[in-house]
Amino acid sequence: MADHGRQNLCYNIKNREAEGTGGAAMNLQTAIVEDSKPDAERLKQLLKKAFENENISCSCFASGDEFLRAGWREGYQVVFLDICMEGTNGIETAQRLRAADPDLLIVFVTSSPEYVWDAFPVHPFDYLLKPYKEEKFEQLAGELRRVLCRQQPELEVRIARQIVRLPLTKIYYATAQNHYVRVVTDDGECRATANFAQVQEQLQTQPEFLVCNRGVIINMSKVLRFEGDCIEMLDGTHLPVRQKDKNSLLAQFTQYQFRGMQREF
Structure with a gap:
């Protein structure tokens, strides 16, 4: 993802709150x-x-x-x-x-x-x-x-003391960071005050989300390639793959791609 896309999403959220629109635009x-x-x-x-x-x-x-x-x-x-x-x-x-x-x-x-x-x-x-x-x-x-x-399914998290709903279709991945969860989206990235397990539970209600390592969950629709030791996302980020589950993770990713091909034909 280009640097200008990695804006602090909290800034945009505060702006919307000040403007009285509240929440993310559809x-x-x-x-x-x-x-x-x-x-x-x-x-x-x-x-x-x-x-x-x-x-x-x-x-x-x-x-x-x-x-x-x-x-x-x-x-x-x-x-x-x-x-x-x-x-x-x-x-x-x-x-x-x-x-x-x-x-x-x-x-x-x-x-x-x-x-x-x-x-x-x-x-x-x-x-x-x-x-x-x-x-x-x-x-x-x-x-x-x-x-x-x-x-539209959404991830509900607390950011900057405000409850925010992020459309799941816009999320690239989420990673655990101490007492926070870093969420990267089409619009940038944000740091949510949340337990990673709670975020994982919400995201895994949708079939496109996959936990590829401890504290890392990805949106498979945003994956460029599965390289074995890591996964390259469309924004250029490389995320580590849990090695003991590498074959199982690759099988799940391949099955997801196959289901997508079936829907196209």
């Missing part, structure tokens, strides 16, 4: 699959406005085929799908997505209400009719926010 990855560029841009603007206080990313794809080739493996939480498109249409695209990820939130967009019933079997989260109405979109954004806040 991380939201969205995709728009739409063959009309003006419609895609309008939808993107509405998303940015509705989630202006969140960490939102929005990627656009011009067809269902393009999205299935390049985009759908990127961990999107919400996908906006135009129903009527050349090639693989929105409903066919949604069927592929639903088979791979039952929890994905799919929002269909269309200018023809009669297609709504055709989309019903893939259990979409909602529908948007074109042209988009800002009032309707704000209502949809509120419903999405409530669902996503429940979906």
Whole structure:
């Protein structure tokens, strides 16, 4: 991780508290699959406005085929799908997505209400009719926010005398440091006043977390390579592997990767 990314997370937390927002902003990855560029841009603007206080990313794809080739493996939480498109249409695209990820939130967009019933079997989260109405979109954004806040697992720790919730998807690893736990995330690193066993218990509720050594737990989705004696993370950090359990740890990591490949195909 670059040095500028290793900011003291406590500073950011204090700033949010002073601003009255409290807690960490929600991380939201969205995709728009739409063959009309003006419609895609309008939808993107509405998303940015509705989630202006969140960490939102929005990627656009011009067809269902393009999205299935390049985009759908990127961990999107919400996908906006135009129903009527050349090639693989929105409903066919949604069927592929639903088979791979039952929890994905799919929002269909269309200018023809009669297609709504055709989309019903893939259990979409909602529908948007074109042209988009800002009032309707704000209502949809509120419903999405409530669902996503429940979906995102978080690590709850005490930092600088404040209870903070860190999204598990952003955590690289955590290590024990005397009476503290050092947690490294996409946003930087922080020192939590916590018992390592308590942090480990919270993190291991998710299948991507692995204890690779005494006082070291990693997020396997953030691993670059398993080198035998150590694990190299995506930020360049090398973490030691418990030698007596090396083969077992490698097997668990390989199984995790295999499960990820199965979800992709």
